Amino acid sequence: MGNLLEIKDLTYRKNQKTILNNVNLTLGPGKIVALLGENGAGKTTLMRIIDSMAKNYHGTVMVAGEDNEVERKKHISFTDNLSGFSENTKVEQISKFYEVIYQDFDVNEFEQLRGFMKIDSEIRLSEMSKGMREKLVIALTFSRKVDLYLLDEPFSGIDAMARKKIINSIILWKAKESTILVSDHFVNEISSMLDEVVIIRDHTVYEHLSADDIRAKNQSIEEYYEGLYQEEEE
Amino acid sequence: MSNLLEIENLTYRKNLKVILKDINLNLKHGKIVALLGENGAGKTTLMRIIAGINKNFRGMVAIDGVQSVADRKRVISFSDSLSGFKESTKVAKIINFYEYLYDDFDKNKFKQLQKFMRLNENLRLSEMSKGMREKLIIALTFSRQAELYLLDEPFSGIDAMARKKIISSIILWKADEATILISDHFVNEIASMLDEVVVVKDKTIYCHKSTEEIRENNQSIEEFYENIYGEGDE
Amino acid sequence: MSLFNCCFTELFKLKTKKLNTLMLFQILTSMAITFFSLYKFENNHFIRNTYVNDFNFITNWMTSFFFLVLAFGFIAVCLIAIFAQRVNRSQTWRLIPMSSTNLYLDNTLSSFVSIVYLGILDVIGLLLLFGMSVLTDSRFKKNVITGFSSPSNAMSQLFNERAFKIWGSILLLILITLFVFFVVDFLNFSSRAILEFLPTTSGQAFLRVIFIIVIVVACWVAFSANNFLASLIAFPIDFVFSSVLGIFGGYREYNDRYVNFGISLIIMLVFDIFLLIANTLIFNYFFEAREKK
């Protein structure tokens, strides 16, 4: 199978400001890729463009060889903050909604993940803390069997133990040949599971290399990432 | 010098569910204390009770022996999510609001912090990403000469470099005898600056230790925290 | 079942849940109005004041319920239009693997069908009340019987010239409801799309200008129904009110301002179709879901 994700000279402007400027990126199947960058570098926008949430960009975005918006959405599972549901919907109602709407939603996978995250299905969104809500979002995202998982800062509110357990077992939840693109600020936490690293800087892809190259130069990914910003500090 | 913060047999119930049960906690002046616990353990509720926002709790909460809500609020600086401001408000207007209404707000301290965080003053809240917004909140919180600083998961959206810089220089921003109570899920990140650790588990204070004690039996704070939950899980 | 249908049923369920609570409020308010109008509070217990009319409670309840149908209908249309905007704007719905056009059509269709659902609920409510009042109120029963039996009475004209007006007004009612949905959508989409292009500093001022323009246009239409363009929008609403109210007496004969009914029907249809196309285009290419904060 060819490349899963191909982005060719993508530019995106909003409110007279360029947010992304000729971005070129290709991701192979079966990889876990980290998307790193400073606040406001455009990571979220890039993910929204891949999942055709953001529109009127210039350039081409192909997912599993498909360019059309609907086909792309079929192959992608994006972490959504459940803003479409009213605050007093129950977790059970949300999972029923996903089951009806998404054919590739696997119910007993969701039950298993829900048990793993210790989320009670009777609880309502308004009664959940930020961390619990993020655990639910991760469970819903991985209950869909797709080629590309997009995780946008999925762990920020989750407590330390749960986060470690999730990171260690994330590989089991995805099919062998599907890819995860995760954007997060806590590099050392997720570095253990990474295959490739993509760094967004100055509105474009600054670096795209495999984690083993970095480790070959016996640098931890975190040191490498901070090194990039070091020269700029002085 | 007596305790800065005294909490005696505090119980808090909401919707017929007990959230906090007979909490007893005393914090001294000039300490940096971490408040750790799982998602939904009640950390945020405890902070809101200390800050005088959450009401009808049973028990006693006093700052320097004073219980009245107005006096407590005068000496406490709580990291407010700025949800009270319209999304279109400019940062400059928020600064004027704080300067006008808080006597202990120090404008040039804020200017200093603003330069440190590279915050642009005429940005609007809607234009700021989550990380930028959290940097602004931290700058505003520490621009007040308060006795007790309450930080509720202040770093979740800030990128790695900025977070390291903030953590390393937080001590400089507070007066010597002021105390910081910080609740965060990234224990190893903040471990370096902590004096005491408070763990909230099963709706009450599980343990309250100083970091020297933990380090004496050569455990890192993260290991200590994890094996509290270790026995619980197996 | 195709994705389009599942999405439709989900949206329909959400909207009907909202309308059920609205219907409950309608029943409660109509009951309260009848109660407070019929009974007076004197030396601390309620006694029935007779000067209102001598029909029993249920018949009065039916009339107040009927008058509330139009008022609550309008509230329902606004409620559903605002809820539809939330769906258009929410990332959860936009993530569903279907084209934006289908999502927009689904959303608008389910809004319209939910209003029809409310209409059906109203009709059922009215029939129930009508039945109950005929059974319990002998005086009302006499009126109804005389009404239906004598051919010369207004009721029997139901199937000639008057009928054309009633079917015409129902058709216009449908077009007006769609028109309201499309206008609300168009305002939301176009202002959001233009906001994307403006430098962010002037975003807030722009929204205020739009708001003022909308108010001025609305007042202008309401105030000057006598000039041609405004009357095309004002006329159908006028027409519906007069013909519907006309059935129960006080039928207002239309004099010189009787613009040909057909023209305004076609104009309304053209407005609806034009807005539908414009909305679908903007929704497809310029309207993005809200970013998660």
Place this chain on the structure above:
Amino acid sequence: MFGRLFATLFTRKIKKANYVLLVQLIAAIAITVLSFTTSGHVYFGRQDLGVFPSFFMFVLFFSFIAALALYCITCNENEAINVNQSLRLLPISDSKYYLDNIFTSIATLAYFACIEAIGIGISFLLAFQFDGTFHSEVMTSYEKSSFVFNVEDFIVVIQSLILLVLFCLLFYLMLSFLNFSSQAIISFLPGSIKNKSLLGFIRVFLVFILIWALVKGIQALTPIFDAPFAVFFQSTSSNDLLEPISIFICFDLLFIAINLFLFNQYIEPKEKK
């Protein structure tokens, strides 16, 4: 601190009042211009009106709508401020906070009324100066009415104004009471059944209780008292108004006390998500 919070809230609400006034002015001008350009005349009562008199009519007519709109906005604003975390963090006791909130709304209404009065006055003078027919009409009607100014009427006008202010205050307080009590009840119910329709039922239930309490109160306080509003409109002597004013003062104080207690005990600002 009380004064500074008062100033902050007052400037925030004044902005809203100015915005409503601006919209009203623009709408009046636009309507007058549009109706003269399209159909050439404004039809009112029996005869056509000139440009300025019709502008005066529109301003007068819109002032009532604008007043109602501003009142709803201020009600909404009150409840939003009560649960606004950034403001609730300010070092001021909750009782003072709530009083600040309510009195700034009343002050905004007063400000709005003054500006409205000035606006109507100006448009009246404009019409009076620049339109002959309007001028003569006003003069004739002035001579006909034996309008003689005496102190008694002036007191009655002042008293009816006070009554109006007390009524606005009472409605604010009742609305807050409705919100606070339903919030307090909700916080006692088990979390699982806390949903929108339940909130609706409680509100409706509380409205009935409110009306019943009001009716009971009026009955208990003054047996001879039947309808304060009837007195309000065709009052003859000033002591007629003293009764309703005293009743409204009692109710206002009663509701202020209840609201302060509820606000201090149960009302918490919204959680940050």
